[in-house]
Amino acid sequence: MPQNSVRQVKKVLWLILAANLLVAVTKIFIGNSIQSTSMTADGYHSLTDGVSNVVGLIGIAFAAKPVDSDHPYGHKKFEFLTGLFIGGMLLVITTNIILEAIAKILEPVTPQFGADTIAALVATLVINVIVSVYEYRQGQRLNSYILIADSLHTRSDIYVSLGVLLTLLGIKLGAPPLLDPIASIIVAGFIAHAALEIIKSTSDILVDRAAVDLVLIESVTMTFSQVKDVHGIRSRGSESALFIDMHIEIDPLMSIEEAHELVHQIEEKLKEEINPTIQALIHTEPYKGLPGITK
Incomplete structure (x- = not known):
């Protein structure tokens, strides 16, 4: 505070x-x-x-x-x-x-x-x-x-x-x-x-009960076309201090710099749409649904 x-x-x-x-x-x-x-x-x-x-x-x-x-x-x-x-x-x-x-x-x-x-x-x-x-x-x-x-x-x-x-x-x-x-x-x-x-x-x-609706977090995250899938969503905290972590799947050919910028954009969108106090920890993974990528 x-x-x-x-x-x-x-x-x-x-x-x-x-x-x-x-x-x-x-x-x-x-x-x-x-x-x-x-x-x-x-x-x-x-x-x-x-x-x-x-x-x-x-x-x-x-x-x-x-x-x-x-x-x-x-x-x-x-x-x-x-x-x-x-x-x-x-x-x-x-x-x-x-x-x-x-x-x-x-x-x-x-x-x-x-x-x-x-x-x-x-x-x-x-x-x-x-x-x-x-x-x-x-x-x-x-x-x-x-x-x-x-x-x-x-x-x-x-x-x-x-x-x-x-x-x-x-x-x-x-x-x-x-x-x-x-x-x-x-x-x-x-x-x-x-x-x-x-x-x-x-x-x-x-006891860290879920602080934000998971569906809402997913819907905001999926507005980015670069995000192919999202899972492992968790949230905790209060209105004055919210913490969110999740895994997103992206194109495996995306550069580290592009993925880093995407993560920041998602966090800013979550702050704008849900709560400005949000701190998001977003783990990136290669999207396994693309041709040539084994599941």
Whole structure:
């Protein structure tokens, strides 16, 4: 990742960290004041958003390191390791929310609050929405997986806050306190879903799952008349760093210089048609379908 992009990603993470800490402190303070277990838990959940920001800052610092002899493909996967950590942290949060919900089902507690509490919760909810949308868009613009993954983490916080808000309003209108833990369990389901999405997407990249449709790679490569056949196509990586390798069969009478130029043209075409970050390793072979060439 270019140093300019790294600086921009870090700047976004620092801004999001400040916003998450503000939201977390507000929720924890209000939750303790009104004796609302769900709001206090929501505050600690927001605090984990800040923790993930710190993890993201550490991860991007490693991911931005230049290529060296020990890491010839760069350090990009460190960023996805942090994304995997965020997904695991969400699963831990899900477990804690469910355990707290069970405790509240066994011993229901009725929170005491007023309109100011509702207003504060709505304000934190609005901040979370703005933070999530802003971080996701910046992640797409900067091709930063860590920002996109962290925005999904923040989005899960929105679900939690919305669930707490609806719960408090319901209790205010006369609903039984049991509504609180039930809503918490439903919210935990949303958080678990976000966690599994992050874990799956990061795992796919870490285990080098195919990153580009093989048919698309083949179709782009075969637009060159000099290419008689293509096989052994493989791809891996992410939108910000794609790697493709394949074998192409060409006229055995083509010179080394001509074959070299063809390979460069194919790579540039792949960048133009699929993704500008592509690095292609193309192995040339003599086409075995020509007369006089034994298979």
